[in-house]
Amino acid sequence: MTQGTGKQTAGTTAGAQTAAAQTDPAVRFTAAVKSFGAVRAVDGIDLDIAPGETVALLGRNGAGKSTTISLLLGLNEPDEGTVRLFGAPPELSVRAGRVGAMLQEARAVPRVTVRELVAFVAGRYPAPLPVSEALRLAGITELAGRRVDRLSGGQTQRVRFAVALAGNPSLIVLDEPTAALDVEARQAFWASMRVFARRGHTVLFSTHHLEEADAYADRILVIDRGRIVADGTGEQLKRSVGGGLVAFDLAGRDTTGLDLLPGVRSLEVRGDRARLRTDDPDATVIALAGLGAIRGLEVAPASLDDAFLALTSTSASTSTSPSTSTSSSTSSVTEVA
Numbered sequence: 471m472t473q474g475t476g477k478q479t480a481g482t483t484a485g486a487q488t489a490a491a492q493t494d495p496a497v498r499f500t501a502a503v504k505s506f507g508a509v510r511a512v513d514g515i516d517l518d519i520a521p522g523e524t525v526a527l528l529g530r531n532g533a534g535k536s537t538t539i540s541l542l543l544g545l546n547e548p549d550e551g552t553v554r555l556f557g558a559p560p561e562l563s564v565r566a567g568r569v570g571a572m573l574q575e576a577r578a579v580p581r582v583t584v585r586e587l588v589a590f591v592a593g594r595y596p597a598p599l600p601v602s603e604a605l606r607l608a609g610i611t612e613l614a615g616r617r618v619d620r621l622s623g624g625q626t627q628r629v630r631f632a633v634a635l636a637g638n639p640s641l642i643v644l645d646e647p648t649a650a651l652d653v654e655a656r657q658a659f660w661a662s663m664r665v666f667a668r669r670g671h672t673v674l675f676s677t678h679h680l681e682e683a684d685a686y687a688d689r690i691l692v693i694d695r696g697r698i699v700a701d702g703t704g705e706q707l708k709r710s711v712g713g714g715l716v717a718f719d720l721a722g723r724d725t726t727g728l729d730l731l732p733g734v735r736s737l738e739v740r741g742d743r744a745r746l747r748t749d750d751p752d753a754t755v756i757a758l759a760g761l762g763a764i765r766g767l768e769v770a771p772a773s774l775d776d777a778f779l780a781l782t783s784t785s786a787s788t789s790t791s792p793s794t795s796t797s798s799s800t801s802s803v804t805e806v807a
């Protein structure tokens with residue numbers, strides 16, 4: 471098990487970034503590109519994350535989230551463009567102990583206890599958290615004496631969180647941090663993450679759980695085919711796709727023609743209730759009122775799921791050549807930024 475970057479241990483150049491101005495963004499990508507063969511996993515990303523922001527990275531499988539994170543941590547070099555953390559190349563910021571990470575792939579370290587591992591990692595940072603505090607924040611105080619290679623998947627995940635926190639880093643990067651956690655552990659994880667974020671730390675996490683992004687991030691980045699296609703709050707993303715859901719009781723009414731009402735994109739009938747997904751809820755409701763179909767009427771805005779589906783492509787999620795990188799996928803950014 472490691473803290474992921476491995477590079478925290480690579481040097482002791484604490485203070486190497488003292489020249490970096492306080493005003494530097496925590497993260498800056500400038501026209502960053504990373505290809506694997508014909509696949510442009512990161513396809514021209516421009517991004518600033520301010521110190522103290524909590525940012526969620528959303529995307530379908532293969533959209534480019536992990537590659538973005540690996541560029542950010544200096545585990546991979548961009549083929550084009552630049553990546554800076556606190557105004558410095560990622561490797562310098564990592565070596566200076568300003569970055570902690572929890573990645574999807576981590577090797578188990580045999581025979582050491584949880585406390586020993588966390589203490590070892592903390593000792594590599596210039597101003598770490600007390601080990602007991604890192605354990606408490608990650609909710610694993612009771613696991614302190616256990617061997618790290620004999621834990622369940624969810625326990626291991628929490629140990630990795632403690633390892634990422636151990637150095638009290640300015641920036642913490644979490645790649646699908648709740649993937650192996652049950653509901654209770656997940657809630658505890660987010661509560662801890664919030665405590666950490668409220669202390670002024672910058673947090674970037676990737677997730678497939680849209681509701682987690684909505685609930686815990688100040689800002690959501692949607693990545694698709696290696697590009698950022700939306701950047702805003704959950705509310706802004708929902709508004710950018712417009713539309714909504716109109717539901718009502720059929721009360722025995724025939725459903726014929728409901729899908730042809732103004733704005734309606736689709737009709738779903740569950741028991742005696744009709745649910746109309748619509749681009750124009752006002753026009754749909756007016757038409758329903760004209761039909762006298764307003765019993766149990768309910769109007770809801772688009773959900774984050776709707777926004778995500780509208781913003782991301784339904785086909786294979788990576789660009790395979792520069793020629794496929796059209797500007798259409800970036801238009802949503804301006805709508806929601």
Ligand SMILES: Nc1ncnc2c1ncn2[C@@H]1O[C@H](COP(=O)(O)OP(=O)(O)OP(=O)(O)O)[C@@H](O)[C@H]1O
Nearest residue numbers: 506509511529530531532533534535536537538788
């Ligand atoms: N080392 C690699 N060699 C070849 N192709 C790679 C490599 N790493 C990533 N890719 C490809 O780059 C694209 C983006 O992958 P990436 O892992 O960044 O996506 P992701 O959004 O993190 O996906 P997931 O949600 O499934 O973890 C994919 O098409 C993937 O197959």
